[in-house]
Amino acid sequence: MVARILSTPAADALIARLESVHGPLMFHQSGGCCDGSSPMCYPEGEFKVGAQDVLLGRIAGACPVYIGAAQFEYWRHTQLIIDAVPGRGAGFSLEAPEGMRFLTRSRVFTDDEAAALDAEGPPRRGAGQ
Template sequence: MTQTLDRVIATESALQMIDELRGRHGPLMFFQSGGCCDGSTPMCYPAGEFNLSDTDVYLGNLGGAPFYMGLEQFAYWEHTQLIIDVVAGNGGMFSLDNGTGRRFLTRSRLFTDEEFRLLSNQPVDRRER
C-alpha cells in the first residue's frame, strides 16, 4: 500500500465556512494568490470563475473544493503543508469570503524529511483528480 500526504488541509472552522459559502454560491474553488509565508490569503471563487493556466498546480481538495497555486509560487511552498484556517477580518476583494466578517488564512508547517521523501514519489498535478 502506498502512503500519500495531503499538500493542503483545512481546519474544522474553514470546512464549516466552505460549506456556508457553497450553500450560497454553489461549487467552489481556491487559488493561493501571492504570498510566500504564513498569513497569506487564499482566494475562494465559484468553481470555474478563475481561469487556470497550464502552469497552475492542483494541490488537493478542501471539503470538495479544488485548491490551486501557480507553479512558480509552488517552488516556494513545496516543502510545506498548507493549512487553511478562518480568522476575523475581511477577505480579498474578489474572494467569496469578503463581507462575511471572516476570511481564509494560510498557515503552514514544514514537512519532515521523511514526509518530503514520500512526496517526491507523488507527482504534482496540473489538474484536479
Template structure:
C-alpha cells in the same frame, strides 16, 4: 489509485465557512496566487469562474471535493510545506467569496516532515493547469 501525501487541509472553522459558501454559491475552488496584499491569501471563487493557468499546481482537494490550486511560482517557494487553511476576523479581498462574511481565509504552514518528503518524492508530479487544459 494511490493516495497522495496531504499538502493542504482546513481547520474546523474553515470547513464550516466552506460549507456555508458552497450552500450559498454552489461548488467552489481555492486559488493561492503569489501577489502582494490580498493576493497572498487563499481566494475562494465559484468553481468555473476562475481559470487556472497552465503552470498552476493542484495541491489537492479540501473539504471533500473542493480543489486547492496554487500558482506555479508560489508553489516553488512553498513546495516543502504543508498548508492549513484557517479563518480569521477581518476583511479580505472583495473578490473572494468570504469577504462579505467579515472574515478572511488565511494560510498557516509547517515544514513537511522527512517522511512526508520521502513519500512525495515517490509520487507522480502534482497535476497542473496544463493537465486541465489538455
C-alpha cells in the same frame, strides 16, 4: 499519502456556508498581487486556472485548491493549511462580506513526508485535474 493541503474545521464551516449560497467552490493561493498571499475563494470555474497552476489537492470534501507554479516552488516543502478567522476578507474572495477571512498557515514537511511526496512524483497541473 501525504496531503499537500488541509483545511481547519473553521474553514470547512465557512466553505459550507459559502457553498450553500454560491454552489461548488475552488481556491487559488494568491502569489502576492493585490490581496497579498491570501487563499482566494471563487465559485468553481470562475477563476481561470492556467496550464502551469499546480493542483495541491481538495479541501472540505471537494474544493480544489490551486497555486501558481512559481509560488509552488517556494512552498513545495510545506503543507498548507487553509483556516478561517474573523476579519475582513480579501477583496476578490467570496468570504469578503462574511466578516471572516481565509488565511494560509503552513508547516514544513518532515523528512519522511518529503520523501513520500518525492516518490509520488510532481503534482498535477492545469484545470480539470
